[in-house]
Amino acid sequence: MATEITIDPITRIEGHLSVTVKVDGGKVIDAQLSGTMFRGFETILVGRDPRDAPVLTQRICGVCHQSHRIAGVRALEDAAKTNVTEGARKMRNLIEAVTTLYSHALWFYALGGPDYSDAVTKSGLKRLDPITGRGYMEAVANQRKLHEVLSILGAKVPHQMTYIHGGLTHEPSVEKIMQMKTRLLEVSDWVGNTADLPAVLEDKLAGKPNDYSKGYVLNDVVDWAVYALSEKAETWGVGHQKYISYGVYDMADGSSFMPSGVWDGAKVIPMDEKKITEYVKYSWYTDDSGGVTRDSPVPRIAPDKAGAYSWAKTPRYGTMPVEGGPLARMVIAGLDPFDLRKNLGGGAEKASTFNRTIARMQEALVLRDKIVEWLGEIKPGEKTYTDFEVPKDALGVGLWEAPRGPVGHWTDIKNKKINRYQVIAGTTWNATPKDDSGVRGVMEEALIGVPVPDTTKPVNVVRVVRSYDPCLACTVHVLTPGGKKYSVQVT
């Protein structure tokens, strides 16, 4: 007989999330996810000055506290057809890269990593113990240094203030560059030299004691990987194995360092924004509330709709269920440093709890190296601002990547005021209900088949959920409120 387990709240993520799974024969056979907090940002935005939207939507999330501001500014600049200066482009890339590095490090040590710690699962990985682990403490200190860099770039963090329509509110100087470089090199040392990773792995496999002079993060990632493989984490938490990336980091030639695209299960195809579609059959909205996001109306609620079980809508690429996040970005960019996913995870493009986590840390290593390179390209005194004027009537689309997935803003400006605003955040792609064809949401599907040998200790369920680094404040802001039901049960 199947056992039903509801875990509410899922802690050590951003926001309010509840998950219910059915377990039979020691494995998950059904899963449903529910975000349990809603604010109604889009309603609050209607009628306001379009320039206020990036500042207000930035506050959708205080963890990826740059991402919504960036997407909002890009939507504005798209509407006004503004091209920013080289100086702004380079400084903006640095902001994104440092944010992503901090976010990934915090995930590894404070959010997802503790699920593999000695305190939680007797793994011997004491450095990953929550709060008291050495790794946790070092991560708190190092994320603070990265926030100091973001503060030099953004005036204050969380919720940096300098990234505005038309560019940046300040210009680089020798002093600022040196202040940033000092801190970035300290964090780089803590992470370790990326090129040493194979050596650290070989030492570990040869049973040698950890050599932390090669970097703490490198050692911890290798320790984690060896333990996660012993738990067969490369075989569960799989899901649909299709990916989307909007592309991130603007290069001088107009390309993106991490390119946009869709992995359709066999190859990368170009990503067309006009195909981004939201479905509502299993959501508490009227059936005409979904559709292509750039054209779709403000959704109307239908709290008593038969069969619906979530306030979240279901974004799809056309009809394709796609996963967003570091694994998606790395697959679409064709990056698998040291072939870790190919050799240890059963394939560079394969999805699993192991590959999702390793891809996150691979991306952190790629960025560790790129950040110092990009900082070196910034010239003191470079101009960072371009004239900007709010257009009278326009639709602007801002597509970007938050650390945890694709973030898109659509601003519909009428008579210099916001007429309609749409946001699809990174976690929205992952933490959704079924679509109109009955295909499960990305995280729901990934939970199917997850081993739960002891139904009183569903640790693998939360490991899968946390492997997506979910941010529920980002996801559930889009929901239109109303209705009586606020907890979700498996029916």
Place this chain on the structure above:
Amino acid sequence: MINRRNFLKLAGAVGAAMFLNLHGSSIVRAIEQAGEKGVKLIWLQGQSDTGCTVSLLQGTHPDIYDAIMKLNVDIRFHPTIMAAQGKEAMAALEIEPDVLVLEGSIPDAKFATVGERPIKDLFKELAAKTKVAVVAVGACATYGGIPAADGNVTNSAGAQFHKSKKGGALGADFKSKAGLPVVNLPGCPAHPDHILLTLSAVILGAIPELDSMGRPKLFFNDHIHNQCARRGYYDRGQLASSFHETDFSYEKCLYNLGCRGPVTYSDCAFRKWNGGINVCMNGGAPCIGCFNEGFPDEMSPLFESIENVPTLLGIDMGTIGKVAVVATAAGIATHAVRRGLTKKPGQKEEDK
């Protein structure tokens, strides 16, 4: 374990010695008691973005480990950092907390739940059981913030205020078992020093003096404008007219680009952020008034100067708080015009 000398050092490092002047001997007693039992703290998240928790991690004087471990705080519940989840996490709420922290605003029951229970009910129950103080952290928990802005469809409000009006989730008359109203630490996010120093003081039994908006006077007794590094440019009438000249090197005040420093109380321009590295205006960004009880509605449109914001200039004079703001805004407005015309250096703000 922390002793009186350590705490004096800690408090002195950030100019918080005033707490000690007010409550010196009770602190010593409280430290001794806390050392034996540990102080039970619950941190609830309502309609929040976790930004205040991330801000808390940026504290340096004291940092979070000093504040938590040396003060022997027993954090029973914090969604972002606790090891437990589900039922085990919910069971941790079955206590009478010494300190209850709220991050995020409180909406009607159905819009925010945890453990299948409305957070509004949980918050009210826990507040009624709280022994020392309920501390509201951030713009949302204090005055409602963005979720409680116009267009607020979730009936969202702060712990004891909605905008500048007393009431909120707990009602105007709420007091903790120790007889304290909600301690408000506004800001988007709240400043880590404000959070950690206030919590440290409250944990040690030293209750900071609060103003009419429930804020510790120590941090909120002056307008940002008066402590701003660009204040001298304002006094000389050197006002930036576009973002082409907002970098500090251009020596311009951000008043005309929408700065809300003249109408917002906080010591952030003096204290700065992220270990004292920077603050909005120093980075060329006009203040958006995130510490203001009227954030965001009475601050919008954010990139228009104070004179062009109708609510700031007194369309709605319904509350005492607003009258004060309006008086300041009007004074500043005429002042700025005069400065712009005469450009006399050295004049003081008081001669308006």
